[in-house]
Structures are given as C-alpha cells and as structure tokens.
Amino acid sequence: MAEKRIVILGGGTGGTIVANRLRRRFDLTEAQIDVVDQDDWHVYQPGLLFVPFGMAEMHELVRPRYQQLARDVAFHEGEIEAVELDHDLVTLADGRVLPYDVLVVATGARLQPEETEGLLGPGWNERVFTFYTPEGAGMLRDPLEHFEGGRLVVNLVDMPIKCPVAPLEFVFLADWYLRERGVRSRTELVYSTPLDGAFTKPVASAQLASLLAEKEIELVTEFNAGEVDGVGGKLSSYDGRTVDFDLLVTVPLHGGAAYVERSPGLGDALGFVRTDRHTLQTTAKENVFALGDATDLPTSKAGSVTHFEAEVLAANVARYFAGEELETGYDGHANCFVETGFHKALLIDFNYETEPLAGHYPFPVGLPLLRESTLNHFGKLAFQWIYWHALLPGRPLPGIHPEMPAAGKRFPVPAAKGG
Amino acid sequence: MTATLIADTAVDVDAEGFLTEPIQWSEAIAEEIARDNGIPEMTDRHWLVVRFMRERYLTTGAAPSIRALGKESGVPVKELYELFPKGPAKLAAKIGGIPKPKGCI
Numbered sequence: 351m352a353e354k355r356i357v358i359l360g361g362g363t364g365g366t367i368v369a370n371r372l373r374r375r376f377d378l379t380e381a382q383i384d385v386v387d388q389d390d391w392h393v394y395q396p397g398l399l400f401v402p403f404g405m406a407e408m409h410e411l412v413r414p415r416y417q418q419l420a421r422d423v424a425f426h427e428g429e430i431e432a433v434e435l436d437h438d439l440v441t442l443a444d445g446r447v448l449p450y451d452v453l454v455v456a457t458g459a460r461l462q463p464e465e466t467e468g469l470l471g472p473g474w475n476e477r478v479f480t481f482y483t484p485e486g487a488g489m490l491r492d493p494l495e496h497f498e499g500g501r502l503v504v505n506l507v508d509m510p511i512k513c514p515v516a517p518l519e520f521v522f523l524a525d526w527y528l529r530e531r532g533v534r535s536r537t538e539l540v541y542s543t544p545l546d547g548a549f550t551k552p553v554a555s556a557q558l559a560s561l562l563a564e565k566e567i568e569l570v571t572e573f574n575a576g577e578v579d580g581v582g583g584k585l586s587s588y589d590g591r592t593v594d595f596d597l598l599v600t601v602p603l604h605g606g607a608a609y610v611e612r613s614p615g616l617g618d619a620l621g622f623v624r625t626d627r628h629t630l631q632t633t634a635k636e637n638v639f640a641l642g643d644a645t646d647l648p649t650s651k652a653g654s655v656t657h658f659e660a661e662v663l664a665a666n667v668a669r670y671f672a673g674e675e676l677e678t679g680y681d682g683h684a685n686c687f688v689e690t691g692f693h694k695a696l697l698i699d700f701n702y703e704t705e706p707l708a709g710h711y712p713f714p715v716g717l718p719l720l721r722e723s724t725l726n727h728f729g730k731l732a733f734q735w736i737y738w739h740a741l742l743p744g745r746p747l748p749g750i751h752p753e754m755p756a757a758g759k760r761f762p763v764p765a766a767k768g769g
Numbered sequence: 770m771t772a773t774l775i776a777d778t779a780v781d782v783d784a785e786g787f788l789t790e791p792i793q794w795s796e797a798i799a800e801e802i803a804r805d806n807g808i809p810e811m812t813d814r815h816w817l818v819v820r821f822m823r824e825r826y827l828t829t830g831a832a833p834s835i836r837a838l839g840k841e842s843g844v845p846v847k848e849l850y851e852l853f854p855k856g857p858a859k860l861a862a863k864i865g866g867i868p869k870p871k872g873c874i
C-alpha cells in the first residue's frame with residue numbers, strides 16, 4: 351500500500367506528462383498514481399489541422415493513451431461524474447470511487463457548438479464544418495477537394511480556444527491548397543474573428559495581418575458570431591453584421607469538461623478551473639492542481655504551455671507533500687509554430703509579460719521568431735516525433751525550459767510589457 | 770496615460786479613454802462616458818451590467834469576458850449587444866471605470 355494517492359483526471363498531453371514525471375519522482379511505496387480518461391485514444395491534436403488538406407491521416411495521429419503512460423501508472427477508462435472537494439474523492443459515472451491525497455485536473459477543453467444558434471442545424475457537416483475534432487477534420491476533406499470556387503469563410507466564434515493560431519494556419523493552408531488546385535482565383539477567402547486584429551498581441555497581430563493581406567485573405571475583425579444559417583450560407587454577428595459563405599470552417603466555443611460544472615467550487619462560469627498562474631495550485635483547494643487547457647490561466651491553450659506547466663506542477667506536488675512552500679516558477683511561457691503554407695512556418699514565443707517578438711529561439715542563434723522560414727516548417731513536422739518520444743515521457747528537451755528565454759528576442763525600446 | 774476631465778473631475782485615462790485608476794470613477798463619470806459612446810441614457814439594465822463588471826474587476830483583478838458576463842450577470846449575450854452596441858464587455862468596462870479587458874492569447 352503506497353503512502354500517498356495521486357489521481358490525475360485526463361490522459362492527454364498534460365495528464366500524461368505529469369503522470370510520467372511523478373512516477374519517476376516517487377517510487378511505488380511512496381505514491382500510487384491513477385489516470386482517468388473517458389476513452390483510450392490519445393490524439394496528437396496539432397495534426398488535425400493537416401487532415402482536411404490530405405497532409406495527414408487520422409490513424410497517424412492517434413495512439414492508445416495507456417501506452418503513453420509509464421509502467422505502474424494505473425489507467426482507468428470511464429466518464430467522470432464529479433469531484434467531491436470536501437471528501438477528497440472522484441466519482442465515475444459507473445459508480446467507481448477514487449479517493450486521493452492530491453488531485454491533478456488535466457481534462458482539457460470541450461467544444462460547445464450547441465451554444466451558437468443554428469451551428470448544429472441544417473448544413474452542419476455539409477457546408478459548415480470544424481476541423482477541431484477528428485470526425486470534423488476528416489469530413490472536411492471531401493468538400494475542400496471538390497471546392498470549385500466561391501466564398502470560403504474561416505471563423506473563430508470567441509476566445510478562449512485551443513491553439514489560437516490554428517484558424518489562421520487553416521486559412522493560410524487553404525490559400526496554398528486552393529492555388530495548387532487552380533481554383534484560388536475563383537475563391538474569396540475570408541478570416542473572421544472577434545478580436546480587433548489578426549491576433550491578440552500587437553507585434554504578432556501586425557505581422558500576421560500583413561501575411562493575410564499578402565495572400566489576399568480578407569480580414570473581418572470584431573465579429574462576434576451569434577448565429578449560423580447553414581442553408582442560406584449566412585453567418586451573423588450579435589451586432590447585426592453578416593458574412594456570406596459557400597463553405598464555413600468554424601472554431602466553436604470552448605468550455606471546460608462537463609464534470610467541472612457538476613463539481614461545486616471547482617470551476618468558473620465556463621467550466622475552466624481557477625488556478626494560480628505561477629504555482630498551478632487551484633484556488634478550489636490546496637491539494638488540487640490543474641494544468642493545460644482545463645485552467646483559466648491567461649495564456650494560450652496549447653501543448654507547449656501544458657508541457658512547461660507540467661514541469662512546475664510535478665515539482666510543486668512534491669513540495670506540497672513535503673510541506674514546503676510551492677515554487678512560483680511558471681511564467682506563462684508558450685511557443686507555437688504557425689504553419690503559413692508553401693512549406694513555410696513562423697515561430698512565436700512569449701509569456702504572461704512579453705508578447706511574441708522577433709529574434710531567435712531558444713538562443714540568439716536558433717529558429718527565427720515571427721518570420722516565415724522553411725526551417726520552422728520542418729521544426730513543426732519534427733515536433734510530432736518529439737511529442738510522442740520525448741515530451742509525453744517527460745524527458746528533458748535540450749535548451750527548452752519552462753521559463754521564457756529573453757536572450758535572442760528583439761525587445762522594443764523601452765522594453766514593452768504585454769498584457 | 771493622460772490626465773483629462775470627465776464630468777468636471779480630473780481622471781487618468783489610457784489612449785482609448787479607459788480609466789487607469791478605477792478609484793477615480795463616479796456615477797456621473799459613467800453617465801458622461803456612456804453619452805460619448807452612443808448610450809444617451811443609462812437604464813437599470815445598463816447599471817446592472819456595469820456594476821457587475823466593476824465589482825468583478827475590483828474583487829478578482831480581471832473583468833469577465835462577454836461569455837462569462839452573459840452567463841453570470843443574468844443578462845443574455847444578445848441583450849448585452851442591444852444595451853452596449855459593438856463591444857459590450859469593452860464598453861461596459863469603459864463606462865465602469867476599469868481598464869480595458871485584456872484579450873487572452
């Protein structure tokens with residue numbers, strides 16, 4: 351019988367890395383580690399972007415969750431009913447009960463297309479699609495292959511979403527794909543966003559807006575989509591504007607996992623878990639930690655974030671058990687490759703305080719930041735291998751640390767503080 | 770940040786006219802900002818939203834997003850847009866004398 355019991359909810363990127371890191375930290379007499387997920391399919395989510403364009407196949411992106419976990423981590427497949435914070439236990443829908451000393455919430459974000467009027471109505475998966483699910487990404491391939499021109503609209507309904515750059519990448523890839531197919535001249539490509547620019551932070555936003563302009567993609571800003579008419583091909587905003595489409599690719603609203611709402615005190619209005627932005631302990635209770643897309647932290651919902659958080663979180667679980675003060679080591683560090691088509695990509699690197707800037711990563715000599723390059727495209731492709739073989743096992747990646755590196759970045763003068 | 774005069778009161782605002790010091794706010798200031806932004810008269814529903822935003826900011830340090838506002842304030846998103854045309858969260862924050870809500874990345 352182990353001294354402590356750690357229950358991890360979610361066997362995706364965050365849950366898997368944390369489980370594997372904690373397993374190395376504690377031996378079997380010190381801690382029992384349980385991971386719970388509703389299914390046994392671990393999807394490499396960055397790959398979904400490529401499926402509609404035939405640049406990736408679904409079966410290449412999915413592996414059993416169980417196999418990504420270290421030996422001696424117990425995996426439970428089942429739907430989570432609720433977390434009972436007062437009793438330190440998790441109940442599953444089939445009646446199983448898992449008591450814990452420490453709970454880690456890593457159940458990610460859930461798509462909520464039902465929250466936008468008409469989105470799931472007639473036309474859904476016929477001329478209205480999302481590539482944010484394996485099924486949706488797969489079904490979008492055929493209509494793109496047979497698209498003969500007209501208005502292709504890419505829309506993000508509202509923040510927060512997973513991988514905020516993905517809809518931009520989609521529109522860049524669509525431009526490339528339709529040029530190759532010879533129908534781009536008959537196509538109007540539109541990118542509509544509730545943000546006041548192409549992206550959230552000024553320097554990257556300006557850079558990405560000029561890329562959109564260069565590729566002749568129309569940018570519609572401050573468009574808060576409230577209703578979709580999939581038959582008439584009309585997307586309407588709450589303030590009464592409309593965007594017509596022949597094919598709509600949308601990123602639906604996101605919320606936290608359903609059980610979070612069934613667990614009083616755990617989450618906010620959208621079902622995201624209130625979490626300390628530096629220690630990753632939740633504000634719900636001191637023995638509950640959270641990471642990744644499941645949190646309410648003001649940084650990207652992205653795998654890189656989760657990976658950096660996992661390192662800090664695992665160390666803090668150990669500190670918590672030892673009765674030590676938690677380390678405030680997480681700085682909001684995120685980085686993402688932004689695929690821009692034509693075998694090119696740009697890379698952005700940022701944290702809570704510093705917006706994405708130009709320069710190089712992770713050192714003054716390295717991958718170019720905020721600039722299109724073939725090197726970054728290959729970086730993005732190589733990352734899939736790194737994900738399964740180094741990132742999930744929780745192995746250190748040389749030169750890659752939770753804290754954002756400042757060396758190599760070109761700071762505006764005076765040094766700008768992002769928000 | 771610049772100093773300016775709203776409703777005969779000296780306040781500090783950012784480039785877009787958001788108060789940078791929430792403590793300088795008053796109801797008279799709110800009414801003047803509302804008028805300048807196309808809301809001739811603040812109704813009870815306007816005040817409900819503005820007070821909710823302001824209280825949330827003062828207790829948590831962050832203003833709620835439009836979705837959270839719709840779920841928690843009791844005023845549905847559609848009505849929020851009728852009350853505060855264009856950007857309800859932004860406009861209600863401006864009228865409520867709190868800094869511009871930050872877009873998350």
